[in-house]
Amino acid sequence: MATPGISGRGFVRTLKTLRRSTVLQRLHENANSALNVAVSKECDIFPNTDSLTRRLHSSPTSFEPHCCHYYHSCHHHRRHYNQYHIPNKYQRTDSICPSAKPNPWCAVSNQRLLSTTTEHLRDTKTSSLVETDPYKIVASEMKDLAPDICKVLEVDIPNMQHMTQYYFGLGKAFRPMVCLLMAKVCNSHLNMGDTVFESQRNVAMVAEMLHTASLVHDDVIDAADERRGLESLNKKYGQRQSILVGNYILSKATMLLAQIGNPKIISLLSTVVEDIISGEFMQLGSKEDENERFQHYLKKTYKKTASLIANTCKAVAVMSNVEDDLVDAAYEYGRNLGMSFQLVDDVLDFVASKQAMGKPTDADLKLGLANAPVLFAAMEYKELQPMIMRRFAEEGDVEYARAMVEKTDGVRQTKMLAARHSEEAIKKLAEFSPCPARDALARVCRILLGREK
Amino acid sequence: MLKDKDFLTSACQTRGYGILGLGGKNSLSKAVSDAEKIVGYPTSFLSLRCLLSDEMSNVALHMRKLVGTKHPLLKTARGMVFDGNHNLQMKGLFVMLISKAAGPSPQDDLAHEEMVSGVYPNQRSLAEIMEIIHTSYLIHKGVVNLDSVQPEHGPVADMEFGNKMAVLSGDYLLASACRGLAKLGNPKVVEEVASCIADMMTAEFTNFTDPDGNEMIPQTCKGFSDWLKQTYFSFGSLLAKSCQSAMRLAGHSDYLKNMAFAFGENVSYAEQLAKDIKSFTSYDELSGLSLTSAPVLLYRERVPAQEFENLEKLWQKGPSNYHEIVSLVSKSGAISSCKELLAQYRDKAISSLDCFSDSEAKSALVNMVTAVSNVSSVSQGDVCVQTLLAQA
Numbered sequence: 001m002a003t004p005g006i007s008g009r010g011f012v013r014t015l016k017t018l019r020r021s022t023v024l025q026r027l028h029e030n031a032n033s034a035l036n037v038a039v040s041k042e043c044d045i046f047p048n049t050d051s052l053t054r055r056l057h058s059s060p061t062s063f064e065p066h067c068c069h070y071y072h073s074c075h076h077h078r079r080h081y082n083q084y085h086i087p088n089k090y091q092r093t094d095s096i097c098p099s100a101k102p103n104p105w106c107a108v109s110n111q112r113l114l115s116t117t118t119e120h121l122r123d124t125k126t127s128s129l130v131e132t133d134p135y136k137i138v139a140s141e142m143k144d145l146a147p148d149i150c151k152v153l154e155v156d157i158p159n160m161q162h163m164t165q166y167y168f169g170l171g172k173a174f175r176p177m178v179c180l181l182m183a184k185v186c187n188s189h190l191n192m193g194d195t196v197f198e199s200q201r202n203v204a205m206v207a208e209m210l211h212t213a214s215l216v217h218d219d220v221i222d223a224a225d226e227r228r229g230l231e232s233l234n235k236k237y238g239q240r241q242s243i244l245v246g247n248y249i250l251s252k253a254t255m256l257l258a259q260i261g262n263p264k265i266i267s268l269l270s271t272v273v274e275d276i277i278s279g280e281f282m283q284l285g286s287k288e289d290e291n292e293r294f295q296h297y298l299k300k301t302y303k304k305t306a307s308l309i310a311n312t313c314k315a316v317a318v319m320s321n322v323e324d325d326l327v328d329a330a331y332e333y334g335r336n337l338g339m340s341f342q343l344v345d346d347v348l349d350f351v352a353s354k355q356a357m358g359k360p361t362d363a364d365l366k367l368g369l370a371n372a373p374v375l376f377a378a379m380e381y382k383e384l385q386p387m388i389m390r391r392f393a394e395e396g397d398v399e400y401a402r403a404m405v406e407k408t409d410g411v412r413q414t415k416m417l418a419a420r421h422s423e424e425a426i427k428k429l430a431e432f433s434p435c436p437a438r439d440a441l442a443r444v445c446r447i448l449l450g451r452e453k
Numbered sequence: 454m455l456k457d458k459d460f461l462t463s464a465c466q467t468r469g470y471g472i473l474g475l476g477g478k479n480s481l482s483k484a485v486s487d488a489e490k491i492v493g494y495p496t497s498f499l500s501l502r503c504l505l506s507d508e509m510s511n512v513a514l515h516m517r518k519l520v521g522t523k524h525p526l527l528k529t530a531r532g533m534v535f536d537g538n539h540n541l542q543m544k545g546l547f548v549m550l551i552s553k554a555a556g557p558s559p560q561d562d563l564a565h566e567e568m569v570s571g572v573y574p575n576q577r578s579l580a581e582i583m584e585i586i587h588t589s590y591l592i593h594k595g596v597v598n599l600d601s602v603q604p605e606h607g608p609v610a611d612m613e614f615g616n617k618m619a620v621l622s623g624d625y626l627l628a629s630a631c632r633g634l635a636k637l638g639n640p641k642v643v644e645e646v647a648s649c650i651a652d653m654m655t656a657e658f659t660n661f662t663d664p665d666g667n668e669m670i671p672q673t674c675k676g677f678s679d680w681l682k683q684t685y686f687s688f689g690s691l692l693a694k695s696c697q698s699a700m701r702l703a704g705h706s707d708y709l710k711n712m713a714f715a716f717g718e719n720v721s722y723a724e725q726l727a728k729d730i731k732s733f734t735s736y737d738e739l740s741g742l743s744l745t746s747a748p749v750l751l752y753r754e755r756v757p758a759q760e761f762e763n764l765e766k767l768w769q770k771g772p773s774n775y776h777e778i779v780s781l782v783s784k785s786g787a788i789s790s791c792k793e794l795l796a797q798y799r800d801k802a803i804s805s806l807d808c809f810s811d812s813e814a815k816s817a818l819v820n821m822v823t824a825v826s827n828v829s830s831v832s833q834g835d836v837c838v839q840t841l842l843a844q845a
Contacts, residue, residue, distance in 0.1 A: 238598035270635035
């Protein structure tokens with residue numbers, strides 16, 4: 001992997017040495033690699049910790065030099081300053097370190113920009129923040145994501161290449177977006193600026209690839225005809241090659257992951273692969289007992305949906321080298337977001353189809369799956385239990401279950417559960433220092449709750 | 454009747470009944486059981502862990518519904534239990550034997566006391582992972598295109614259910630391979646082995662197979678070089694890269710890694726050539742005749758295009774014409790040049806072991822290579838059945 005990763009590790013090492021000294025205890029919150037060496041040399045010059053901390057806090061408009069290549073575009077930075085509220089501590093008061101070279105992009109022009117735009121933003125802060133699309137914050141990293149994935153999947157058999165690249169660039173790319181935002185949150189928490197490491201971006205690519213590979217296999221299992229607005233791969237090219245293409249995408253994702261060169265990250269993402277499959281298996285069965293059944297459902301939902309989001313969030317946090325409890329916070333954010341995502345999906349299976357097509361489609365029920373609204377309804381109406389166990393196989397089961405869900409408040413209870421996970425996710429974000437990406441992640445939770453398709 | 458014979462054949466070819474065999478394949482059985490003693494014990498994924506897992510028992514339960522259908526998954530599953538050729542565990546044995554032949558790590562930081570019968574635990578897991586990957590490939594290859602299901606295959610619903618089971622069980626195996634790879638803790642090895650999976654998938658998209666997985670020879674075929682490429686993608690890559698990775702795990706030199714790779718690659722060619730030749734020379738294995746086998750491709754290089762078209766026509770008419778195809782190909786001399794090639798690849802494989810000092814592991818490797826390259830015409834199937842019948 002390219003230089004960013006390596007220099008990143010070098011930086012991390014420096015950071016660890018620094019952490020040993022108690023005087024510099026709080027330094028890690030604000031570490032800026034351009035300053036690292038200099039700071040460690042000059043720690044005697046600062047009379048006390050407070051002054052050091054204050055001076056460090058007043059740091060960065062200067063940016064981490066070893067961030068991804070997007071950093072080098074001027075407009076990228078201006079956009080950042082024009083659009084978002086800059087918290088006080090990001091304002092530059094003076095040079096932190098006399099020996100550090102001024103950043104050519106930020107030193108002069110941004111200083112001017114800051115003084116004017118920050119004032120402006122502070123006035124209109126609330127409205128502008130709420131309305132900003134989370135995708136915009138990682139737009140430059142997202143822009144070439146699909147083409148880059150396609151490049152990874154290149155193979156010199158045209159038909160095969162067409163099949164492997166079929167779905168990329170079409171979906172919402174929700175998972176890589178969350179992953180990239182989380183990377184920014186972690187990096188900016190360590191004052192590395194509004195950046196994403198190349199390796200973190202690769203994790204985002206892996207996330208999308210794993211997700212797509214699992215979709216390809218899912219569609220064969222569920223005999224789905226449509227995906228991302230296209231005829232599904234299995235419908236168009238048959239089941240056999242679809243499965244093989246899914247495996248190919250998985251193996252290329254694994255290779256990309258291995259190239260990052262970090263065993264811990266590999267192990268995190270291999271858990272995801274395992275979880276997705278084991279979630280698929282859990283979906284085959286249900287539990288006799290009511291309580292166990294709901295637990296079973298929640299576990300299945302975690303494994304099939306939340307694990308990927310949770311573990312990729314964790315992976316980018318590990319890579320930016322934030323403290324352990326923040327790594328956990330990133331994981332918990334992803335887990336709760338994933339759970340909420342799936343619960344809302346379950347609700348939409350009952351609601352959205354009705355609005356969009358004029359009649360319900362009940363995709364889950366027809367596949368024999370008891371989703372959350374049905375499970376809530378079954379708590380009130382015990383006669384649903386045998387239907388769940390026989391996977392709504394008999395005539396009239398689907399309609400009956402649907403009627404029961406409408407009769408009870410299964411949908412509302414599911415929504416409430418989703419909202420609770422969503423709140424929990426937002427709560428976890430409080431552990432990170434504020435930045436535009438953090439606000440965006442909170443917004444993602446709220447948008448998800450209100451989504452209609 | 455045929456079914457019974459199949460069963461007997463497979464029963465007496467499983468390891469437990471190794472005492473029975475004489476003839477050709479017996480030397481292989483002996484080579485394998487000797488080799489297993491040398492590395493302590495064979496890989497164990499099929500024996501217990503896999504069958505005891507929740508997921509697999511789930512599949513096994515559902516699999517009962519498949520009995521009586523014609524889904525290829527059943528055949529693959531039977532092959533896993535009664536693998537007449539020891540193919541599956543043999544590949545793992547190659548990896549463990551070459552690990553042992555290469556010896557302990559030249560670096561001191563790897564604890565030598567960790568070794569069991571001269572093989573590091575992670576090399577053992579690698580051997581197992583490789584078998585798991587190969588098995589999942591066999592299973593996924595058997596997924597059926599539902600649009601191509603013919604009436605004689607039975608109801609489409611059965612096939613669809615079989616597909617589900619095949620996808621899930623193959624995926625489960627792949628996922629456990631992923632976990633095993635991650636546990637090895639060596640990114641380079643993860644990358645190498647993952648690239649094998651990509652290679653094997655690529656093999657299914659070349660012009661050698663149509664989308665339904667049937668063999669065909671494309672107009673653009675370059676002859677034997679395409680056969681080599683195809684064999685490398687579908688079998689060679691996995692064995693070669695696994696052998697190489699086994700060296701990497703023990704921290705051996707690049708030279709040893711290259712030699713291990715060459716060994717795995719050449720063994721795969723030799724093994725596949727032997728298999729292809731046998732389908733032409735042994736009456737028993739005539740049903741395994743393949744249009745993309747090496748003798749056919751060499752035949753194609755030797756005769757005018759029109760003669761080859763005749764052969765393709767014969768092929769399309771079905772198994773009743775197999776004998777004619779065999780005699781056509783034999784007459785052209787393609788089979789004897791296949792045998793020459795086989796000897797070359799076998800010798801290449803053996804000579805790539807020169808870099809290792811002599812040991813029982815090394816001679817076991819040589820024995821196994823010799824055994825898999827054996828194309829003697831006495832087939833064990835015949836002998837076994839005869840022996841069993843004589844005993845009865």
